[in-house]
Amino acid sequence: MTIAHPVATVAAPVDPASADAPQVLHWPGRSLLVQRGDTELVALDLDAAAAGGRLAEVRFPAPWQRRFGSVTVSPEGEAAVFAGVHAVRSREATGATRWEVRHGCWEGESSHRHTSFAEYADDADHCYADGGSAAVSADGKLVWAHVRGPLGDDVEAEPDQELWLVLDAADGRVLGRADTMTVASGSEHTPHPDPAQMGLSVGEGEEGSPVLWGRWDGQRLTAEQFDVERILLAVSPSGRHLLTVPLGQESLSLHRVGDGSALRELDARGTVTAYPGNTGRNRVCWDYEAAFVNEDTVVAGTSASEAPNGTAHHWLVDVHGMTLRGEISYPFPVSGPPRSAGDGTWYTVSEDRTCLHLWRPSDEG
Known part of the structure; x- marks a missing residue:
């Protein structure tokens, strides 16, 4: 025993x-306790807790209520990334938005777009929308995001196409993209110690649960399906x-x-x-x-x-x-x-x- x-x-x-x-996000040599409230996300330094020291706390004002998506934090705790129904948004503790990538709305069978959360904040259907997720790489330089297309004014994505994105964590630029060929009700990322690799589990309800593995070579994102x-x-x-x-x-x-x-x-x-x-x-x-x-x-x-x-x-x-x-x-x-x-x-x-x-x-x- x-x-x-x-x-x-x-x-x-x-x-x-x-x-x-509360949950733990961790990367090599770094771990944070994070908890999402209705109006904010709080991050605590767990390495300090394990050493018996004082906990450093960072609070990020939330751009929308917690039932409208998921959230993650960068390894150093300087930014929170909110994966919402219509956009992925990076925020600082001051409440300032670093960047936002708008995408197709996760609610409903037909893809449509919103310019702000206020457009559907009081709509009951959007409270129970499907959703994607996001994760920050081990070095804090990349954000991996699973979203529904199209992106902003993008014309590349097919209707209702789901995309896996590699974004620049500093400014939100789309560096790479791949079609996941999934129909998600939800998803979750699993970080890898190599910043250029990431795992993604996509829940498709009764249709299955694909496991995808992503690799970023600096120029192109490739996504391989390991299992369904x-x-x-x-x-x-x-x-x-x-x-x-x-x-x-x-x-x-x-x-x-x-x-x-x-x-x-x-x-x-x-x-x-x-x-x-x-x-x-x-x-x-x-x-x-x-x-x-x-x-x-x-x-x-x-x-x-x-x-x-x-x-x-x-x-x-x-x-x-x-x-x-x-x-x-x-x-x-x-x-x-x-x-x-x-x-x-x-x-x-x-x-x-x-x-x-x-x-x-x-x-x-």
Whole structure:
């Protein structure tokens, strides 16, 4: 059994009644706690928290309410990038807009455009629009964004075409673009330690869940589809391997980044122990989130299938053989899946979403 050693507990900076749960964004040598509230995004320096120092806090005024999109932050915390229904916008903590890239509206089957959020702020349909996402590269110089075309006055994009963009983080210039050939209800980026590479999971509802891998050579963006029914969970610290789970959550798979080929997998059934009281009607399955602790080990959970029991179980997996090392023991009960925090750590969020706990493995018995 592996003992989880507490690294730090950080209070959520925004009241959970009016905010999303806190989460961690991390890049090599850098990690931030971010929390999106109704009117602002807050970023805290987690490296300072792990060292026991004072937390540096940055607050970014939001250009629209949180139900109208997603958000990310640059590694140094100097800019927030809001991926909205009609535009991707970069903002500074002062509230000043660095740049904005307008694109086709995510609401409805037919592509249309807006010049501002005010045009649909009170429209109920736009509250439940489909959406894309954005991520900032490890060096902070690029923004990768999944959007619906066309862009601004662009005539290149076909109607309802979805695009993957590489943008200059400083001024928002479109450096590269690729057709994702997807029909998204939502998406999520998974950064790679190499700024010129990025992963993208696109949820298409009942139609599938493509995993795309992007490469930027300085002149051209290429996007390769690795799988159509899996979700990308994490990238290993070296950047050589990917971890995925299928929509049915029955197995964890390790893939080679170079070509996306599956190297080995670990089935949940017959491997992890069902929660007490499970009669067999509720199958045990892996969560949609997991974390590389290092190049050799992964922390994965089965918390979603254990929800009726109210207790989350997490497991340490050896990726060389995709074998189970054993269950992780915590000093107190945790909730939800383990999520990657970088630098050999993972995190959990308290059930009431008021704090975030950072962990690293201790002695194994």
